[in-house]
Amino acid sequence: MTDAREHDALDAALDRLVQGEPASAPEGLEPLLQTARAAREAFSIAVPEGVARAHVATLTGVATLERRRPRHRVALVLIAAAITAILLGGAAVTASASALPGEILYPVKRAVERIELVIHSDPASRTKLHLEFAQRRLAELSALQALRRAGQKVDVGAAMSSYQAEVKAAEDALAADASSAGYQALAASLDAQLQRHLAVLAALRVGAIPGPAQVAITNTIQHVGSALSARDAALLV
Amino acid sequence: MSDLEDALERARAGDANGMAELYRAYAAPLLAYLVTQVRRREDAEDLLGEVFLSAMRDVSRFDGNIGGFRAWLYRIASNRAVDLARRNARRPEDPLAVAFEQPGEADPAGEALGRVDRERLWRAVMALPEAQRQVVAMRLAGGLSAPEIATVVGKPLGAVKALQHRALVNLTKALGGPYPGVPEGRLEGREETID
Incomplete structure (x- = not known):
């Protein structure tokens, strides 16, 4: 059988399979159909x-x-x-x-x-909301870390990713607000909050069990630190 | 008119219950597809909600039948998964975030297939090259036809059929099944992409 004919024959068998009909395939293709x-x-x-x-x-x-x-x-x-x-x-x-x-x-x-x-569709409101959600993710992280230390199995990495996603979304929303009159004040507020987050993250890292969770926290600290440095650099231009 | 076509018509008219019916019909296979694309269950569940929110916002402009609607959902899902991957790529690598996460404890598949086999199969799917993983998940999780997948991914039908064939050859090999003509331990099509 040529490649194209074999592909067509398998496709026809898969059509029957996904439609819930009895499906069979030419002998050579039967293992693929079983898979x-x-x-x-x-x-x-x-x-x-x-x-x-x-x-x-x-x-x-x-x-x-x-x-x-x-x-x-x-x-x-x-x-x-x-x-x-x-x-x-x-x-x-x-x-x-x-x-x-x-x-x-x-x-x-x-x-x-x-x-x-x-x-809330305007960038300034979304910046504030994402920042608030980032703060919630950080609080969740602290609680998860405590549970982890108590011996429970928790996914700190997923929570860390959710925190990073909220910080990134806040930064994106802030960038979309760059032309507004309130941008500088909002940027200053975001930076002040992120500085406080860094302190919390640093404390979390100290208390973390060595391993992937600690690495993830270190990566997050670097990520937040880079975002702050980038905004500082932009202000100097 | 089928129940789902009726639900689509009502969703188009702004009836959230219509969209809720469509959610109940399509959410589970779409979640399986999203897990294969973003790897982590929690991200996939978040994206699932976003996909239906996005569909609800734009369904009044959607011009097609119920089959086209399902394919449209997968296109939205595929785009959202790519966006998420892009966001993740900008972050420093998080060793916990890429860890394999198996489907939930209460999933019905565990009863017949056996937990160990199911986990082996999921791991094998996750190890497939991206384009093969996308096609085989749309085909076998979503139940889309090859022509529908070709429309979603914007590729020729022949390419989609070839990808699903190679994906199943690789899965069969990974699960230890016999398949002639494939060198031992080698995945076919490692470098191919769908873009």
Whole structure:
């Protein structure tokens, strides 16, 4: 069989497989079809219930906001919080505020944050929000480190990446605000906050168990330090 | 009109319940696809929410049937995964962030396939060259047809068929299965890209 004919024959067998029909392939291709069957089975993973509920709540909440569009952002935030509380249960939203990565309510916490970001579209507000979220990630990191020291298995690396992503998003939002009158004040506020973050990160590194987590913290310190230096250099130009 | 086509029509008209139905139908396979692309479960779950948020914002402008909608979701997902990879590349390497993370404990696949086999298979998928991993995940996790994948990735149909063939040869080899004509221990197409 030529390559192209073999590819076509396998493709036809895969079509039947993904449509749930009995699939067979020419003799030489049967091992590949068996692998495809096993892969299809392995890929059938579930979305955790808490994650799915948070996503659907976000979709529903945003759609309602799009329809209503009140004038004032404060009203938007209150409506978003109310919708999310109704859909997920007010207690769930309140309890999610202290949830840590890996806990069942953590996706709710992140969903509420995403709604806040959808509502605030201007760069200055987004800078402040991402900075606030970065601070939350840092608090989560401290809590995770404490759990780790207590012998629990926690994913500090993932939390560190989430913190870095929020810092990066704050920097990007700030850059998008560069032409506004309030840019200098906002940049100064961001830098002051990041300086405080550096102190927290340094303390976390001292207390970290040597290994990948400590390396990740060191990398993050370098990342935040580089961002601050770059902004200092830009001010000197 | 099928239930999902009806849900798409309602989502187009701004009905969030329509989009929620589409979420329930497509979220799980899309999550599996995203895990193969971004490697970490938490990132994949975050991206899954972003993909549907993005779809909901733009669905009123989407002009196609339910099959086209599914392919459109994968295009959004693929773009988001690339964006995330780009953001991660700008960061210093984080040894914990690239660690393999297997699917959740409560996933149904574990019952029939066996946990060890499932983990071996996921590891083998993660070791595939990027283009093969993308195609095989869209095909077998998402259930997209080869022509739909060709549209999503913007490549000729023949190239997609060749990539899925090579991916399955490599997976078969990695799992220790016999496949004639492939040198022992060698992955086919290591250097190819889909871009």
